[in-house]
Structures are given as C-alpha cells and as structure tokens.
Amino acid sequence: MSRNSLEKVLYDLSTSGANKKLFASDPDKFLGRYQLDDQEKDLVLNYRVRELADRGVNTMLTWGFWLQAGKSNSDYMKIMKREEA
Amino acid sequence: MAEIVGGFVVPHNPVMYFNPKGASQEQSDTVYGAYAKMADRIKELKADTAIIIGCDHYILFGTECLPRYVISTGEIEGPVDQLPGIKRAPIASNAALGEHIAQHGFATGFDWTVGRALHVDHSVGIPHHLMVKPNGGMTTVAVMLACGVDPYLPIRRAWDLGENIAEAVAGFPGSDRVVVIGSGGISHHVGDERMGEVNPDFDRKILDIVIQGDKAGMLALTDEEILRDGGNGAMEIRTYACAMAATRAAGGTVVAYEPIPGWVTGMGFAELKVAA
Numbered sequence: 001m002s003r004n005s006l007e008k009v010l011y012d013l014s015t016s017g018a019n020k021k022l023f024a025s026d027p028d029k030f031l032g033r034y035q036l037d038d039q040e041k042d043l044v045l046n047y048r049v050r051e052l053a054d055r056g057v058n059t060m061l062t063w064g065f066w067l068q069a070g071k072s073n074s075d076y077m078k079i080m081k082r083e084e085a
Numbered sequence: 086m087a088e089i090v091g092g093f094v095v096p097h098n099p100v101m102y103f104n105p106k107g108a109s110q111e112q113s114d115t116v117y118g119a120y121a122k123m124a125d126r127i128k129e130l131k132a133d134t135a136i137i138i139g140c141d142h143y144i145l146f147g148t149e150c151l152p153r154y155v156i157s158t159g160e161i162e163g164p165v166d167q168l169p170g171i172k173r174a175p176i177a178s179n180a181a182l183g184e185h186i187a188q189h190g191f192a193t194g195f196d197w198t199v200g201r202a203l204h205v206d207h208s209v210g211i212p213h214h215l216m217v218k219p220n221g222g223m224t225t226v227a228v229m230l231a232c233g234v235d236p237y238l239p240i241r242r243a244w245d246l247g248e249n250i251a252e253a254v255a256g257f258p259g260s261d262r263v264v265v266i267g268s269g270g271i272s273h274h275v276g277d278e279r280m281g282e283v284n285p286d287f288d289r290k291i292l293d294i295v296i297q298g299d300k301a302g303m304l305a306l307t308d309e310e311i312l313r314d315g316g317n318g319a320m321e322i323r324t325y326a327c328a329m330a331a332t333r334a335a336g337g338t339v340v341a342y343e344p345i346p347g348w349v350t351g352m353g354f355a356e357l358k359v360a361a
Binding site for chain 2: 004005007008011012014015053058059060061062063064077080081082
C-alpha cells in the first residue's frame with residue numbers, strides 16, 4: 001500500500017493533459033505505469049476519493065482529481081462527508 | 086544598500102476567480118478594494134521589487150521532489166494554473182536579488198532550492214497580478230514555502246528564513262526598495278469534508294498576532310491547532326511568519342477582513358510596519 005504512488009498518479013493527472021487523455025482512453029495502460037496494487041487501482045478507477053483521503057492522500061489532489069473529471073463539487077462534498085452522492 | 090520598505094499579508098484565493106458569486110457584492114468589493122489599497126500603498130512606498138512568499142499546492146512540485154523552500158534566481162513564469170483574467174505569462178524578475186538572497190542563505194545555514202527558471206502558481210500569481218503588476222516597472226522575487234504538502238516547513242524555520250531574507254536584502258549592493266508579501270489564506274479547508282467552514286475567531290487570532298508583531302504567539306502555534314481550528318489551508322500562515330520576520334516583526338494594521346464561506350476562506354489583509 002503506498003500513499004506515495006497514489007499521490008503520484010493524481011498529481012500526474014492534475015498536471016498533464018496527455019495523462020488525462022490516456023487515463024480516459026486506456027486507464028489500465030495508464031495505471032500500469034505505477035506501483036499500485038489492484039485495490040489501489042480500483043480506488044483511482046472508481047474515483048473513491050473518500051477512501052483515497054482515508055489512506056492519507058492529500059485532499060488538494062483528491063479534489064482536483066474529482067473536478068478534472070467533470071464531476072460536481074456538491075457530489076464530492078457528499079462523498080467526503082460520507083453521505084450518499 | 087537595498088532596503089525593505091514595507092510588508093503585507095494577503096490571501097491568494099483562486100475561488101474568487103472561479104466562483105465570483107460565492108461572495109456578496111459587498112464582500113467582493115471589500116476584498117478587491119483591499120488589494121487595490123495595497124497596490125496604492127506599494128506605489129506610495131516607491132517600491133521597485135516585491136518578494137512574494139507563496140506556497141505550492143501540489144501544482145508545481147510532485148512526489149518526486151518536494152522542496153522545503155524555493156527562491157527564484159532567474160526567470161519567473163506563471164501562474165501555471167491559469168485563472169479567469171490571469172493568464173500564464175513571464176513575470177519580471179529581480180534575478181540578482183534572488184541570487185543574492187540564495188547565496189547569503191548558503192553561507193549562513195539556509196540551503197535554498199533555487200529556481201533558475203521558476204514556474205509559480207496562483208499563490209504568487211494572484212498577489213502579483215493585483216498588487217505588483219499595477220505598479221509598472223516593478224520586479225519580483227518569488228519564494229515558495231512547503232505549506233500545502235507535507236512535510237511542512239516548521240513555522241520557526243519559516244520565521245528564521247524571513248530574518249535571513251532581511252539580512253540578505255540589507256546587504257544587497259543596490260538601491261532596491263523592497264516590499265515583502267506573505268501570501269496565504271487564514272482559515273480554509275481544501276478538499277476535505279470541512280471545506281466551506283471558516284473560523285473568524287481563529288482568523289482574528291492570527292491577524293492579532295500579525296499586527297502586534299507577536300513572534301512568540303506565532304511560534305506557539307502548533308500544526309495540530311492550525312489544522313483543527315484553521316484547516317489544512319491555514320498551514321499557509323507560514324508565509325505570514327516569514328513576512329513578519331523579514332520586516333522585523335514591528336507590528337502592523339489590518340486593512341480588511343472578510344470571512345467568506347462561499348470562497349471557502351477567511352480572507353485577511355494586513356500591512357506590516359518595518360522596524361527602523
């Protein structure tokens with residue numbers, strides 16, 4: 001389990017349009033670049049931002065990761081507050 | 086010799102650009118009016134250089150390398166995270182002063198990371214746009230402290246760094262008139278479940294510390310207290326500590342304060358006196 005690699009994935013997605021495109025078109029290939037186990041890959045693939053934050057991932061990254069996908073801020077807050085989104 | 090002639094602490098809130106309607110018109114006018122007042126004050130002080138002390142938000146530096154404190158010693162460009170009305174562009178740099186501060190630090194126990202062609206984010210870009218750029222011809226030295234991503238720079242180290250900057254400026258062989266800008270929000274939570282909470286009591290406490298030049302009060306703040314009462318974004322008050330120390334903690338005046346939940350931040354503005 002690595003908070004570091006999870007943060008690297010989210011940082012790379014937030015700072016590179018090319019990474020965003022690859023993640024959108026071929027997420028398995030994109031995530032294959034990183035030292036993540038299957039559970040960690042699932043957290044990213046399914047935008048499980050609450051669990052990512054619970055693992056210590058910086059919430060500036062989880063918030064940016066959520067918004068860059070075009071998802072709503074209100075849904076993000078519901079998830080972070082452990083309410084139904 | 087160069088001289089620090091003024092100082093300020095201000096927020097650098099990108100939400101006011103992305104969601105301008107998150108504040109009332111009165112609040113928005115107060116905030117933008119405060120920036121304008123400070124820009125005017127910089128003009129009155131006849132300053133020609135601004136040292137803007139900001140912090141990275143996991144925008145500039147990634148997990149591969151997380152510097153403790155960085156200074157521009159060459160060109161500056163930003164903000165890389167463009168905002169409506171603030172496009173990424175070159176920022177006129179005082180490279181000689183930045184290099185001098187870095188060299189002074191190397192000789193006196195401060196191992197700066199240097200940016201010889203430094204990119205900055207909104208923490209430098211917003212105060213530059215609203216306070217420095219309106220005063221044509223000014224140059225900038227950009228400083229970034231580890232405030233947004235752990236391991237955080239200890240507040241005491243931020244203070245010591247500010248004192249070291251003051252020493253360096255005083256020894257710079259030029260006639261530069263320098264203002265120091267500590268750039269950071271007070272209470273705000275970024276991306277966590279408390280985002281939108283602001284804490285006016287905490288904000289007032291921090292502003293009181295600033296305007297009283299209360300070094301002991303600033304250094305007594307623990308990360309636990311800041312995170313509990315101010316939120317993860319309030320770790321940015323390290324920039325205030327650095328600016329206070331650079332002006333020799335002579336106190337100051339609150340210019341404006343607005344707690345704005347719609348902008349997720351306690352927005353405080355103060356001018357710092359400079360010790361004679």
